[in-house]
Amino acid sequence: MMNPSFKAIYGIIAKSHAGQRRMASDFNAVLPQSFPYQAQHWWQDLDKGVAIYSPDNPGGCLAGVGHLVTDTPAGIAGDLREQGVAAAVLQQIQSRGVGALDDISGEFSLLAWDGMRNELLLARDQVGQSGLYIREDEHHWMICSDMEPLIADEKFHCQMDLQSAVNYLTFGVPVNGRTLAKNVRKLRAGHYIRVAPGKPLYEQRYFTPLCHNAESCAGPELKQEIQATLDSAILSRANEAREEKSSAILLSGGIDSSYIAQTLTNREMTQGLTAYTIEFAPPCKSNETGLASEFARMLNIPHQAVFFDYPDVTKTLDKIVNAVEPCSILSSITHEYLLGEIQADGHDFLISGLGSDEIFGGYIKYMNFYSSMRLYGCDDAAVQAAAGHGVDTFEQLLWQPERINDTVFAGIPRFFSGQTAKTMLQPPFRDWDYSAYLSEFYRECRQLKSDAHLFELMVAHECQHRIPEMLLGGFDAIGRGANIRTVYPFLDKNLVRLATGLGATERFEVRNNAWNNKTLMREIAATRLPEAICERPRQAYVPPMMLWLAHDEFFDYIWSVIENSKIQELALIDPEKLPELKERVRGLAGTSNLDGPLELIDEMWVIFTLSAWYDRWVSKQ
Numbered sequence: 099m100m101n102p103s104f105k106a107i108y109g110i111i112a113k114s115h116a117g118q119r120r121m122a123s124d125f126n127a128v129l130p131q132s133f134p135y136q137a138q139h140w141w142q143d144l145d146k147g148v149a150i151y152s153p154d155n156p157g158g159c160l161a162g163v164g165h166l167v168t169d170t171p172a173g174i175a176g177d178l179r180e181q182g183v184a185a186a187v188l189q190q191i192q193s194r195g196v197g198a199l200d201d202i203s204g205e206f207s208l209l210a211w212d213g214m215r216n217e218l219l220l221a222r223d224q225v226g227q228s229g230l231y232i233r234e235d236e237h238h239w240m241i242c243s244d245m246e247p248l249i250a251d252e253k254f255h256c257q258m259d260l261q262s263a264v265n266y267l268t269f270g271v272p273v274n275g276r277t278l279a280k281n282v283r284k285l286r287a288g289h290y291i292r293v294a295p296g297k298p299l300y301e302q303r304y305f306t307p308l309c310h311n312a313e314s315c316a317g318p319e320l321k322q323e324i325q326a327t328l329d330s331a332i333l334s335r336a337n338e339a340r341e342e343k344s345s346a347i348l349l350s351g352g353i354d355s356s357y358i359a360q361t362l363t364n365r366e367m368t369q370g371l372t373a374y375t376i377e378f379a380p381p382c383k384s385n386e387t388g389l390a391s392e393f394a395r396m397l398n399i400p401h402q403a404v405f406f407d408y409p410d411v412t413k414t415l416d417k418i419v420n421a422v423e424p425c426s427i428l429s430s431i432t433h434e435y436l437l438g439e440i441q442a443d444g445h446d447f448l449i450s451g452l453g454s455d456e457i458f459g460g461y462i463k464y465m466n467f468y469s470s471m472r473l474y475g476c477d478d479a480a481v482q483a484a485a486g487h488g489v490d491t492f493e494q495l496l497w498q499p500e501r502i503n504d505t506v507f508a509g510i511p512r513f514f515s516g517q518t519a520k521t522m523l524q525p526p527f528r529d530w531d532y533s534a535y536l537s538e539f540y541r542e543c544r545q546l547k548s549d550a551h552l553f554e555l556m557v558a559h560e561c562q563h564r565i566p567e568m569l570l571g572g573f574d575a576i577g578r579g580a581n582i583r584t585v586y587p588f589l590d591k592n593l594v595r596l597a598t599g600l601g602a603t604e605r606f607e608v609r610n611n612a613w614n615n616k617t618l619m620r621e622i623a624a625t626r627l628p629e630a631i632c633e634r635p636r637q638a639y640v641p642p643m644m645l646w647l648a649h650d651e652f653f654d655y656i657w658s659v660i661e662n663s664k665i666q667e668l669a670l671i672d673p674e675k676l677p678e679l680k681e682r683v684r685g686l687a688g689t690s691n692l693d694g695p696l697e698l699i700d701e702m703w704v705i706f707t708l709s710a711w712y713d714r715w716v717s718k719q
Contacts, residue, residue: 105179107161108133109209109241111218112147112295117237121147130240130254132247141211147238147295148211148218154179159213160188163243164206164228165338165583178206191219196290199304203591207243207285217294224305224591225453226287226566227574232299234281239293246422249279249715256280256716263670264523264530267514267704270426271567273535275301277423278711287566305591307561308547308554312599316618324596325622331590332358335449336367338585345447346440349373349401351389353616353623353631354451358587360626363397372400372445376436379407382642393631404439406432411646414438417579419659420714424707425572426513428699432641434576441580448577452569453588456510456560457597458619459553459605465613467507468552468602471495474505492552496540502533506540507556509564513704515697522679522701524672553605557598565589643699648688656706663709664717671705679705 110128112118121128122144129135139153152161162178170190176183190198191210196219205227209220220241222230233240233248242248249256257280262272272278275286285291288305313320339345347362349355362368375390387403394401414434418425440448455461475481475491485491495501503516520528543550543558550558570586577584587593604618614620624632647653657680666673683702 105163106242106244106247107163107207107209108151108247109161109218109220110149111239111241111293112237113234113239114237114296118145118147118295120237121149125149128238130247130251132251133240133242143211146216150209150211155181155184158184158188159211160184160191160208161210162187162206162208164204164223166202166204166206166223167334169201169203178208195219196221196292196302196304199290205585209241215292215294217292217297219290219292220285221290221304222285222287224288225561225570225586225589225594227570227586227589229571230285231277232283232285232291234283239299244422245277245279245282245284248282249422258665258668258712258716260527260668260670261530263668263708264519264527265532265535266424266426266708267523267671268512268519268532269509269563270511270513270704271563271571274539274563274567278708279715284567287562303542303546306543306546307558307594307598308543308550309595309599310547312554312595314551314553314599314601314604316600316604320596321618321622324593324618325625327590327593327596328357328587328622329361331587331593332361332449333365333367335585335587336362336365339371339447339449344370344372344445345449346372346374346443346445347399347449348436348451349375349390349394349399350451351375351386351393351631352451352634353620353627354454354588355390356393356627356631357623358449358451359393359397359399363399364626368397368399372402372443374402374404374436374440376432377403377405378432378642379405382645384640384642389631389634393628402439402443404436406435408646408649408652410435411652415655417576418707419710421575421707421711422715423571423575424711425568425575426511426700426704426707427568427572428643428703429641430572430576433573437576437580437582441582446582448582448584450573450584450586451588452573453565453586453594454616454619456565456569457557457588457594458600458616460615461510462613462615463510464507464553464556465602465606467505467556470505471507471552474501492540492555493544496537499531499533499537502536503531506533506536507552507559508532508536509559511564511568511700513697513700518697518701522671522675524669527670551601553601554598561594561598640696643703644686644689647683647686647699653684653687656702659713660702660706660709663713665709665712667717668712676705 112121134151140149141152141159142149150159150161152158165177168174174186178184188210192212192214199221206223207228207230211218220230231242231245231248259276259278259280262276262278265273277284289301289303291299291301293299373394375387377385377387391401414431417434474495484494543555574584606613607617620632683698
């Protein structure tokens with residue numbers, strides 16, 4: 099049975115006077131076949147051309163999904179499906195308009211009719227844990243917190259958004275604010291939309307991790323503030339977990355999840371908590387079970403090592419293939435299985451350390467791009483002359499599309515390199531350039547904070563793209579599918595703002611002639627954790643895909659989907675290049691070298707997941 103908190107919300111608003119007339123004359127004819135039909139649960143003002151499905155709030159003109167907390171004196175907190183919470187939030191919106199969003203935290207999507215202003219407000223939480231989708235039809239906007247009802251509708255002819263498809267092959271996500279389905283957009287994290295009947299959609303940002311009060315160097319006071327903010331985020335979410343009676347924590351043995359577990363132990367808040375760690379079958383050596391189990395035992399927290407072997411891969415593939423939003427992350431396979439085991443053990447609340455690497459600097463790629471952007475033009479007299487006239491080198495970069503792609507940070511993951519795109523894609527797609535999207539994003543950042551330093555800009559990019567659309571869009575969707583609510587203390591909006599401002603020296607330092615990451619987070623963790631955990635090098639959560647591909651059944655299944663997919667009718671991927679990739683991947687099958695050419699596996703996986711999505715939702719095989 100689905101957790102009521104995850105049930106979708108629905109809305110319809112007319113784009114035109116013709117749309118208003120259609121809704122007023124025959125609302126059922128406008129209603130998509132995949133939307134709920136119970137008339138008594140729809141709040142309607144058909145003369146204005148607006149309707150909201152609100153079964154949990156009869157007569158109310160607000161529908162929401164998720165949990166939120168307000169910073170107002172009234173202190174609203176709880177599930178948006180609770181009538182009292184929904185009514186209080188609606189009152190705030192009707193009183194303050196979009197300004198009410200500034201004081202809301204949590205994971206949520208909502209749509210509310212503001213009768214004072216005659217407009218519909220759509221909003222998505224700051225880091226994008228919840229989703230909100232809008233389909234554009236001829237006369238109406240169809241709105242849902244799940245994408246599936248919008249593209250499964252028999253009246254809707256689903257087509258692939260080719261720009262998003264190329265972006266997915268390159269970065270593992272659609273174009274920001276869009277989906278793989280043409281004419282179905284996704285409200286961006288930390289944004290809202292105001293729309294009045296007959297008027298265009300108006301999308302605007304209400305949250306940014308960029309802050310003018312941010313400090314790049316962490317003195318004792320800032321370090322203490324960051325730790326206090328992190329502790330508060332952990333404890334407030336743990337209080338919610340205690341209300342659920344039975345909760346779980348993902349424990350890797352690294353500093354992030356270990357810090358959460360230690361903090362809860364110090365506050366005697368681990369009753370009913372069980373720690374889980376995935377354990378890959380031999381000969382895979384990238385397991386974290388030993389350290390995690392030892393640490394859990396030290397804290398007296400029950401620990402479950404979830405054993406994962408090749409036969410378990412096939413148990414999760416159907417869900418991966420049929421996902422309404424494909425996940426480009428290989429570890430989605432193991433996460434799907436892990437959460438299934440957590441659910442089977444009776445847990446419906448999960449605490450995760452995800453987000454720490456993104457906001458504190460856990461990836462060497464941050465440092466690589468920091469260096470390339472900082473050093474740009476240092477030996478170019480013309481660049482330096484322009485800088486002397488007030489145009490800094492980063493701003494100059496944004497005026498040079500041919501330099502942006504190789505020099506400017508475009509996100510942590512990269513699936514198709516520029517050369518791969520030239521090789522694997524057919525014209526005109528091989529020549530499509532994403533530099534315009536990067537320029538647009540970073541120019542907006544510079545408008546929000548003109549003196550934002552390079553690390554602020556990179557973390558802001560992760561907060562707008564990878565965190566909401568890849569990590570949460572993949573992992574959190576898996577959790578909702580298992581009826582498990584997941585919370586992420588490291589993605590608390592106040593912590594995100596503090597951490598985003600940190601400069602390079604608070605993120606990386608040289609030790610033993612190599613870069614050591616997450617400098618400040620390690621210092622904070624050292625106040626509570628054993629040295630063995632604090633000094634442990636970062637380990638990538640990489641499933642042993644090469645070992646699995648040694649099984650002919652798995653290898654043949656992946657490639658049968660790729661080679662037989664109807665996506666070939668789009669002339670997007672060059673079919674003549676697939677055999678070479680197939681043979682190169684076959685050459686890796688059975689190896690256990692995690693430092694090998696994983697880019698080949700990534701290329702295969704994004705082609706596979708994109709092809710499967712096309713066959714499921716467009717060609718409907």
